[in-house]
Amino acid sequence: MISEDELSRLMQLAIADKAAEPAFFRALLEATVYAHAPRHDRSGRLRFIQFTTPDGLTVLPFFSDETQAKSAAGANATVVVLLGRQLFELARGATFMLNPNTVSCTLYPEEVAALLDRGEVAVLERVEAGEHQYRINPLDEIPAWVVDHLLPLFAALPCVSAAYAVEIGNSDTPGRGLLIAVAVPIKDAERVARATTTALQTHADELQLSVDLTAFEPGEVPDWLADAVVAPFYERAIGERLVPGSERVQ
Incomplete structure (x- = not known):
């Protein structure tokens, strides 16, 4: 006690x-x-x-x-x-x-x-982009763990319409990382961010690189993502097939 x-x-x-x-x-x-x-x-x-x-x-x-x-x-x-x-x-x-x-x-x-x-609790840190300049590039190949761990998670969250993975670099910091961009209504963005962080923290040893997440309203793909010309690795149609009746899940 x-x-x-x-x-x-x-x-x-x-x-x-x-x-x-x-x-x-x-x-x-x-x-x-x-x-x-x-x-x-x-x-x-x-x-x-x-x-x-x-x-x-x-x-x-x-x-x-x-x-x-x-x-x-x-x-x-x-x-x-x-x-x-x-x-x-x-x-x-x-x-x-x-x-x-x-x-x-x-x-x-x-x-x-x-x-x-x-007995695990993910620690979520919110970072404002501010004046930082980021480099966004398409990935040569999406890491297998992204598909393995995030597909079933997003399938269970019908608020997620689509998800993209791109390479991100910061002009202030050497190296590169992975950015997951999720199309989700703003009211559900915190839950999706916390669920994603929780899922990835469990497999932190597999990541081998830093991972960030950002969200945008469905149907409003940001210019930087459109310019990267990448296809989503997850779409709601996939979730509907993986989780029958997922549209009714709250």
Whole structure:
């Protein structure tokens, strides 16, 4: 068991330094957490309350301390107490939001699965292009791991319309890397970025080079990508064949 004080300490470290996030989320599995269930539910089953954010994301809120949970419960909810691991297992497939009324963070289904199954948490770093000049070139050959690991992932995410792989270089830094460009609605871009990072981190030893990801709205291919004259390695039609009924997946 992880005490509330220890969990709070690890949370503050994670807020200050992204490198500390994996230790916090692993501790969360063994800590007491608090969720909401309907107060007058007569179904005989444990059902968790969810809500939809202004961005249209449906999340299951939970809390790291009882005070926050009771304050947010209101008149129609009751507080459910359980271990983090139990909550994630019971509602596997949901998108979780920790402490939504304070310094919240979101855990997407792919991240929860990696945490439960392998104890892994990907660290996502957001980089603004700013004034940097990047060199974009077509790849002679798309690495096999791209197809092997990202095709099934994107097939399970019907919000992804297409994905491209190009070579990227930075005039400020020697060497070259791989850039994955994904056509996905902006509201779903964070989930896709986190799911992709989670999938690739598991196979980091295979990569042999740096990997970045960028997203754009479907149907609005950026000029730099059009100029590279590359074909997508993934299209939604592929996903529909790999995952029957994928258009209905939420």
